Amino acid sequence: MAYESFLIGARMARNLAAKCLEEAETADPARAFYLIAEHDRHIDRAEDYEMRASWCAPKIPQEIAA
Template structure:
């Protein structure tokens, strides 16, 4: 697996966990809901960081598409 694939896989997993946190927050009590929303934001930031790092290793075609 290339570094690009590794970072993009990490970003997908972080976004999946973020979505799960947000879904659980809808039915949780108030305190737990706030905690889950904070966790959601943390995972989104992590996903964005992984995506940024993935672009350092992106194949040339991916870089051309992004430009």
């Protein structure tokens, strides 16, 4: 359950980051600077969620190489 929640959070953060960049293209320079900073924060948050998801990831049995 935690694994899926973290992945959903990461996906949502990446979507917000994409929206910030999209809006920054047409914004005035001061607003664009703010939106780019917001994009960076959302990307950092997405990476944090993905790291936490990796801690909770279900274990997959692996074959031992001969």
